[in-house]
Every structure is written in C-alpha cells, then in structure tokens.
Amino acid sequence: MSTITDPPKPGFRLSQLIYDTRYRSLTIQTVALILLVLAFSWLISNTIQNLEALGKDFDFGFLSSRAGYDINQMLIPYDNSMSHGRAALVGIANTLLVAFLGCVTATVIGVLVGVLRLSKNWIVSRLMAVYVEAFRNVPLLLWIVLIFALLTESTPQPRDFREGGSASMMFSESVAITNRGVFIPNPIWGPNSGILIAVFIASIIGAILYRRYAKKVLFDTGRLLPMTWPALAIAIIPTVLFYFILGRPVSLEYPVLGGFNFQGGIQLRNSLIALWVALSLYTGAFIAEIVRAGILSVSKGQTEASFALGLRPNRTMNLVILPQALRVIIPPLISQFLNLTKNSSLAIAVGYMDVRATLGGITINQTGRELEGMLLLGMFYLAISLIISSLMNVYNNSKKLKER
Amino acid sequence: MSDTNAQSVSFVRDKMLPESAPPTLERGVVKWIRENLFSSILNSVLTLGSIYVIYWIVAHLYPWLANSVWYASSLNECREIRDATVGPGVPSACFAVITDRWEQLLFGFYPNDAYWRPVMALVAFLAAIAPVLFVSLPRKLLWFSAASPFVMFSLLWGGSIWGPITLAVGFGVGYAAFVLLGRVAGALVSVLGSIIAPVLFWMFLAGPIAGALTAVAPIGLPFVESRSFGGFTLSVIIGVSGIVLSMPLGILLALGRQSDLFIINKVSVAFIEVIRGVPLIVWLFTAQLILGYFLPPGTTFDLTLRVIIMVTLFSSAYIAEVVRGGLAALPKGQYEGADSLGLDYWQSMRLIILPQALKISIPGIVNTFIGLFKDTTLVVFIGLFDPIGLSNAIRASTDWNGIYWELFVFIGLLFFIFCYSMGRYSLFLERKLQRENR
Numbered sequence: 001m002s003t004i005t006d007p008p009k010p011g012f013r014l015s016q017l018i019y020d021t022r023y024r025s026l027t028i029q030t031v032a033l034i035l036l037v038l039a040f041s042w043l044i045s046n047t048i049q050n051l052e053a054l055g056k057d058f059d060f061g062f063l064s065s066r067a068g069y070d071i072n073q074m075l076i077p078y079d080n081s082m083s084h085g086r087a088a089l090v091g092i093a094n095t096l097l098v099a100f101l102g103c104v105t106a107t108v109i110g111v112l113v114g115v116l117r118l119s120k121n122w123i124v125s126r127l128m129a130v131y132v133e134a135f136r137n138v139p140l141l142l143w144i145v146l147i148f149a150l151l152t153e154s155t156p157q158p159r160d161f162r163e164g165g166s167a168s169m170m171f172s173e174s175v176a177i178t179n180r181g182v183f184i185p186n187p188i189w190g191p192n193s194g195i196l197i198a199v200f201i202a203s204i205i206g207a208i209l210y211r212r213y214a215k216k217v218l219f220d221t222g223r224l225l226p227m228t229w230p231a232l233a234i235a236i237i238p239t240v241l242f243y244f245i246l247g248r249p250v251s252l253e254y255p256v257l258g259g260f261n262f263q264g265g266i267q268l269r270n271s272l273i274a275l276w277v278a279l280s281l282y283t284g285a286f287i288a289e290i291v292r293a294g295i296l297s298v299s300k301g302q303t304e305a306s307f308a309l310g311l312r313p314n315r316t317m318n319l320v321i322l323p324q325a326l327r328v329i330i331p332p333l334i335s336q337f338l339n340l341t342k343n344s345s346l347a348i349a350v351g352y353m354d355v356r357a358t359l360g361g362i363t364i365n366q367t368g369r370e371l372e373g374m375l376l377l378g379m380f381y382l383a384i385s386l387i388i389s390s391l392m393n394v395y396n397n398s399k400k401l402k403e404r
Numbered sequence: 405m406s407d408t409n410a411q412s413v414s415f416v417r418d419k420m421l422p423e424s425a426p427p428t429l430e431r432g433v434v435k436w437i438r439e440n441l442f443s444s445i446l447n448s449v450l451t452l453g454s455i456y457v458i459y460w461i462v463a464h465l466y467p468w469l470a471n472s473v474w475y476a477s478s479l480n481e482c483r484e485i486r487d488a489t490v491g492p493g494v495p496s497a498c499f500a501v502i503t504d505r506w507e508q509l510l511f512g513f514y515p516n517d518a519y520w521r522p523v524m525a526l527v528a529f530l531a532a533i534a535p536v537l538f539v540s541l542p543r544k545l546l547w548f549s550a551a552s553p554f555v556m557f558s559l560l561w562g563g564s565i566w567g568p569i570t571l572a573v574g575f576g577v578g579y580a581a582f583v584l585l586g587r588v589a590g591a592l593v594s595v596l597g598s599i600i601a602p603v604l605f606w607m608f609l610a611g612p613i614a615g616a617l618t619a620v621a622p623i624g625l626p627f628v629e630s631r632s633f634g635g636f637t638l639s640v641i642i643g644v645s646g647i648v649l650s651m652p653l654g655i656l657l658a659l660g661r662q663s664d665l666f667i668i669n670k671v672s673v674a675f676i677e678v679i680r681g682v683p684l685i686v687w688l689f690t691a692q693l694i695l696g697y698f699l700p701p702g703t704t705f706d707l708t709l710r711v712i713i714m715v716t717l718f719s720s721a722y723i724a725e726v727v728r729g730g731l732a733a734l735p736k737g738q739y740e741g742a743d744s745l746g747l748d749y750w751q752s753m754r755l756i757i758l759p760q761a762l763k764i765s766i767p768g769i770v771n772t773f774i775g776l777f778k779d780t781t782l783v784v785f786i787g788l789f790d791p792i793g794l795s796n797a798i799r800a801s802t803d804w805n806g807i808y809w810e811l812f813v814f815i816g817l818l819f820f821i822f823c824y825s826m827g828r829y830s831l832f833l834e835r836k837l838q839r840e841n842r
Contacts, residue, residue, distance in 0.1 A: 018592060029667045036671060043698045050697045121447050122440045123454045137823035138816045139778040141792055146816075149808045342683035348785055356685065370693040374686065382681035 047371075060376075062367040063088070069362050071353045073269060084363045091358030092380065098275050098354065099341040105280035106340060107333070110287025117292050128288070135285035141346055143282055148274035148350045155179045158261050174254050182268045183255035190249035200239045207235040271352035275344065283340045287333060294329035295321065327399050334392040338385050345381075355380060464495075472497035477504060478803035501807050502814050505798050509814065512634015512789050518562075521625065522637045525559040528552050529644060537829065553648075560633075560641065562625035566617040570610040578602035630708040634789035636818060642708075643777040646715040650776070651769075653716065654723025655762075659753065661724060662731050672724070679721035684779050687714050692786040711783055719776040726772055730765035731757065763837050770830035774823045781819075791815045 017027045051058065063085035070080050075093040078086055117128040135143070158178045161169065169176045176183040214225040243250070255265030298321050306320040307313075347354040348361075356377065364373040428434055441451040471490045476482040482498035490496060502509070511519055532552030535545035554568040582598035618624075633641065660672030679687075691714040692707065734757060742752030762769075784793035795811040798804050 025665050029665050032665075032667050032671070036667070046700055047697045049701050053701055116450070119447075119450070120440060120443070121450050121454075123458075124450045127454045127457065133824065134820070137774070137778075137820045137827070139781040139792075139819055141781045141784070142812060142816055142819070145792065146808075146812045149812075153808060345683040345685045346782075348685065356683075360686065360689065364693075371697060374690055374694055378678075378682045378686055378690075381683060381686065382678060385681035386677065 051371075056368070058371065059369075060372055062363070062369050062372070065367075067363070068366070071358060073272065073353055084359075084367065087363060088355060088359035088376070091353060091355035094352065095341070095344055095347075095354040095356075098272060098279070098347070098352065099337075099344050101276050102279035102283065102340050102344065103337045105276070106283035106287055106336070109280055109284030110336075111291050113284060113288035114291025114295070117288060118295060132285045132288050135282050136289070140278065140282045140343055141349055144274055144278040144346055144349050147278045148270060151270040151274055152179050158257060161257050161262075174252070176255055176257075176262055178262070179270070180261060180267070181270050182273060183262045183265045184268065185252035185254050186264065186266045188251045188253050190251065192246040192249040196239065196242055196246060196249055199242045203235050203238045206238075207231040210234055269352070271347070271350040274350050275347055275352050279340055279343060282343075283336055286336050286339075290329055290332045290336065291325075294325040297328045298324045330399070331392060331396060334388060334395075338388055341384060341388075342381060468495040468497050471495065472499050474499050474503055476500035479805065479807050497810055497813075498807060499810050499814075501798065501804050501810050505804070506814075508798065509635050509791055509794055509811075511637050512794065513632040514634070514637060515626075515628060515632065518626070518628065521559045521562070521628075525556045526640065528555050528559065532556075537833075558625065560637075561628055561630070563627040564614065564618040564622060564624040566614040566621075566623075570614045570617075571606070574602040574605045574610060577605045630706045633708060635791055635794050638708075638783070638788060639777070639780040639790050642712055642715055642780045642783065643773075645712045646719050646776050646780075647773050649712075649716040650718075650720035650723055653720035655727055655758070657720060657724035658727035658731060661728050676721045676724050679718055680725065684715075684718055684782055685785060687718055688782060688786050690714070707786070707788065711786070711788065715776065715780070718779075719772055722772045722775070723769060726765045726768035727761060729768065730761035730763075733764050734760055766833055766837070767830055770826055770833075774826050777822060777826070778819065791818070 017023050064083045066080075067082055067084045067087040068080050069087070071078055071087060071090050071094075073094055074090050075097060076090060078090045113128045113131060116124050117132065119125050119128075155177050156179065158176075158180060161176060161178070174185050208231075211227055211231050214227050214230075217223055217225055253264050255262040255267075257263075302320055302324065303316060306316040311319065344354060345356045348356060351357070359380075360373055360377040364370050367373075425431065429438065442448045471486065471494055473482045473485045473496060476485055476498065477500070479498060479501070482496075482500050486492075486494065486496040486498075507516070507519065511522055514522060529552065531545075532549040535541045535543065535549060551572070554572045558565050558568050578598045578601055581601035582594050584594075585597040586594035657672050657676060660668050661676060663669050663672070688711065691710040695710055696704070738756060738760065739752070742756040745752075747755065781790050781792050784790050784796075789797065792815065795815060798811065799807060
C-alpha cells in the first residue's frame, strides 16, 4: 500500500528565470524590451540634440505654406501659389498614375509572354526567353535611361512635322511622336456627355449581369447560353447608339503644329512614357515568369482528366487550369505590382514629377525639412504597400484550398 | 504446304522488303519545322511574326555593329573615321569610347597605378567564395574565406595592415573567451563573455595596439579614399558586402518573425514591413540626408559605408521574407521531431530546420541577391559614381558629348553577365540539392 503524495514544491529561485523554459521566454522578452527602449531613447535624444544644434524644430506647418514651384504634369489643378501639401498631392497623383498604367501593361505583357514562352513553337519560346532574361538581368535604371534616351534622341523634332518636313503624324493626323513627347487627341466633354458615361457604366453592369444569368442557367438547367458575344454586344452597342442619339457629345481636340511646338491635345511627356514603358517591360518579364510557373504548377493529370471528361482545350484552360494556376499566380503578381509602385520612384532618373520629386525633392530643398519630408514620403509608400498587402491577404484567404 | 500455296497463290514473297524511308514531310528538318513551327494557323502566324521581329532587330543592329569604330579619341574622330571608311550617314557604333574609357567604367577614380588592387580583391573574393559554393573543394580553404574580408579590405582601402589584423584578432578574442569561460562557468556566461570581451578589446586595446604596431612596422598599401571608388568596383563592393552581411541578419529576422516570443516577433514584423514598404531610393536619401540626425552630434562617417549599411538592412528584410517562406513550407513534423529528440531551440534550428528551409529558399535568396546587385545602380542619385553615373560623367566630357548606346550596351552586358551567372548557379544548386525523386 502506498500513499500518493504531492511532489515537494520547490520555492521560486532566481536562476529559474534563466534555466527554466517556463520563465526564460519572459526574461528574454524583458531584456529585449529594455534594449529596444534604450535604443529608441538614444536615437530620439540624439535627434533632439541635433535639431537643437541646428536651430530647427519638428513641425509639419510647412505643408500649408506657399510652394512657389511649378509642376509640369498635373492631374489635379495646381499652380505655384498653392501649398506644399497640394504639391505633394499632385506628386502622389502622378506616382499613382504611372504605377496604375505600368501595372496594367505589365500584366498584359507578362501574361502574353508567359503563355508564349510555354508555346511548343520553338522560335517564339526562344524569343520570349531572350526577352525575359534580358530584362530580368539588367538594372531597371539602365532600361529607364536607355528608353528615355531613345525617345529624346531618335524621334523627330516638332519642326520636322511642317510641310515638306521629314516626319508626319500618325492615325490620320491625330498622333504625333516628337522628341518633346507624344501628342494625342484630347476628348472634349460636351453638355450631354454625363448621360453617355452613365449609359456606358450601365451597359457594363448589364453585361456582367448577363454573364451571371447565363452561368446560373448553365448550373440550373445545363443549357449553355453563348457568353462572350452577347456580353460584348450589351457592353458596346447602347453606348454607340446613345453617342449618335445625343448628337455626338464627346469630340476630340487634335494636336496642331503651331509655332515651335504642338498646341492642343494631350502631351504625354517623354519622362512619363519612358518610365511607363521601362517599368512595364521590366515588371512584365518578372510577371511572365510568374505566369509560366503558375501554369506549370498545375499537374498534367488535371489536363488529361479534363480531356477525358470531354472538355475542349479552350474550356480546359478556362475551367480547369486557370482557376488552379491563378491561386499560385496572384500572390507573387500582387507583390510585383508593389515592386512596380516602389520602382516608380526611379522617376528621378528622367525628371518625372512624382511624389519623390515634389515632396521628397523640391519641397525638402526649399524648406530644409528633411526629417519631416522623408518621414511623410516613407509613410506614403508604406501605407500603399500595407493596404495592398492586406487586400492580398483577404484575397488569399478567400481563394485558399479549403482542407482539413 | 508449299504445294497448296503454289496452286492457289501465284506469287508469295519469301524475303523481307527493306524499309522505305518515311515521306519527305515526315522526317528530318522538314518534320521538325512542320511540327514545331507550322503546326496550326496560329502557330504559323506566330512563327512568321517572330521571324519578322528577329529580322527587324538584326537589320537595325547588324550594320551598326559591323561598321563599329574601335579606336578613336573622341566622338568626332569616330565620325570622321566612319565617313572615311563606310561613308557618311551610315549607322556605326563608336565603341572607341569603351576602349578609351573602360578603366574609368570599371574602376572609377581609383589611382591608375593601383588597378591591380581591386582586381586582386576580386580574385581573393572568388577564391574565398569558391569553397562555399562548391562542396567538392577541400574544406581547409574555408580558413581563407574567413580571413578574406580583412584581406579584401586592406587591398581595396589600403592603409596600415595592422588595423584589419587587430580587428580580426578581436574575433579570436571572442572565440577564446567563449571556450575558456565555457569550461569554467555556464553556457550563458560564456555567450555573454564572447560578446563582451571582443567589444572591450576593440574599444580599449585595438586602437593603441594597431597604432603601436604601425609605428614599429609600417607595412601596408597607400590609403585610398572611398570617394575615389566608382564604376563596377563600387557596384561589386556594395553588392557583395550587402549580400554577405544581409544573409545572417535576414535569417535572424526570419527566425524572429516565426518566434513565439511576442515582443521579438512584433519587432521583427515591424522592421521587415517598414523596410520592405519603402523604396530603396528613399532609404538611400535617408542615409544621405537624415541619418546624421539619429547619431550623436558630431558623428560623421563615410557615405559609402552608410550606403552599405542601408543596402544591407534593405536586403536583409527581403531575405527574411524568403527564408520565412522556407520555414513555413517545412512540415510541422520536422519541428516536432527536433523537439522530441530533445534538441534545444538553437540546436534544432541549426541541425534540422534551417538546412532544409534554406534549401527550399535558394531560388528566392539568389533572386534577392540579383535584385540587390542591380539596385546598386541607384547610388548614382546620392552622388556616388556607379557605372551609370560614370556614363553620365563621360557623356559630359567634350570628347564624348552625345554618346549613349555604346555605353549602355557595355554596362548592360556586364550586369547581364554577373546576374545571369548568379541565376545559373542557383539552378545548379537547386538540382544538386534535390533529394526527392521526381
């Protein structure tokens, strides 16, 4: 017969803080916290001392003072009598513009090249491999500078477009490519154009609803309605009809050569085009690899199984391969978009007025507020990347394989 | 049998016919072309389109390259030579700018008579990295790898060799403290001792010792300022130090991000996200403009060093994310297996987890390195002379005003060679480390 007794409870000893795994993590974290606080207070006290020595303070008031410099590309109204904050907003809009344009074209290029690189056609796949390797292994900065040089050095001057000159405009006198930029027609929004836009948006929604309806019919009854052509028709025909019914409310203002340069139309500056093209081609090469890897990641058995079920190659791609490949493609694709947005700060190489050039460049130089300016600039980029990556997490969780 | 056949059938072949060749369309080059290039209408269109693109590129590039001028002292002279040989207006590359200025593109403003030093440093680097990259080489070479940072430093910057040597001795002091204290006291004391001893040595002993030794035996190469570094030397210095230093830091950050310890986890996450969320240019401007604010008043140190620190921090955050991917991809059983063997945290990481996780993350790590090496070109914006900055400087000189493409081709090719070979090595390593049967 034995009695069960509790094991003796030893008192807490100080050495347990180090040698007992139950307490050790607390010790480590406390030490880390203390070190961290010490480091931060050291940095902050240094900063305060340095600012005092320079006679500066930490103040964001400069954002509302007069900027006094011009910006050559504005998406929102701005002139040099407005504030530094407004100039920063113009810069942000420019950054977002080139990032958006770049993301769209890079995706198109990337998907095309990625698919073509998997093609059985030997020449095409080799050509695409050369493109991908060339762009992935050479610095983006070099591409931006090179394309900018190409645009400014080997395009005609505006005066060559005069009668008897060596250059001529393209697309029935509407587009002119010059060494000062590309001039394209500017749409003039007439009185009824609001209605036209509303019709356009409504018909796009209609097309989406139609596709949804066709899918529902397919799933409920098994009857396959044609999808692509009717949806396209719904999206386009009403807008075209209303365009003529409303008496052509939207017209185009063509660029015309006057004096030493083109007047009217929209001028796409070389800086914008060089940055846009270089960012799209560079990121496109990376996206191509992502797309290729995504398609290759779907095992061959899936294709064979769907052929065995009698699906045609087209439908196999749309219904079996792509949904599975997208799960692999989307996360790195989004991070490429983020990279593109951050790389757009290379605008400095071609003098494009993005947020780095306005807020992080001229404003800092004029006001001497390096600390505040760089802080705001960093926060802007950080905010964008945190927003996009949290959206990506939401998407990932919704598309994740539901297992266990 | 043969009789019946002889009566019913008039002729029976009793010898095998030789195989006839397949039809022309089904063999050799023709078959390959038909199957690979013209198997369908779409394919034929693609093939013709690609052939046209290739033709267009070759038609534009070939005359330019074929008529290139290799020896001249200015762009005008280039043009004169072209006019004399192939005629005016014919496209012609002027690679004379490369033969004239290649030293500048490779070495920046490094003293002319000392070009052998960066070259020897590169050789030392290759020798140091060879045993790390190729396991088949003898392991003894790793001792040279450990010494190579100090060798490369003395080669590149020069100055008295006693500075780097005492710095290296500091590490020896740390190791000695670790071993000796480990015998006397516990593990914790020896770890602390191995950190504190070399720091004390560097702070109080290293300076006087190095000074005394320099006074007694002034051995060393002439000192070269960081300002004279430029061109590919600068790119490679920044790239290599960033790569080497960011690897351990990145692994630590990744472990921190996977850690259960709340504070360490959050600090790592915050560091990684902040660094990754902001473009490198902004960090470089930070290094140039506002790093001075955070340091004690009066501290100034070299811009190149600041850039190296920033680039290291920047790429360590990216490495951390790649390694974290590798850590997350390991099955949970590996962690549990390590625990059940009774290994402590560092042992299990070192022996079980990291070897597997790093193997998975090799492609990502190499991609980060390639990106880092390409990003070294951004230092041009804070006034350092990388190859692109030097190409601007060359273009600004009166001799070579207006020359673009030849410089771009040269710089692009050099970067391509570096990055492409890194990519190839990663493929080689991946194949070599592949253990699964496929």
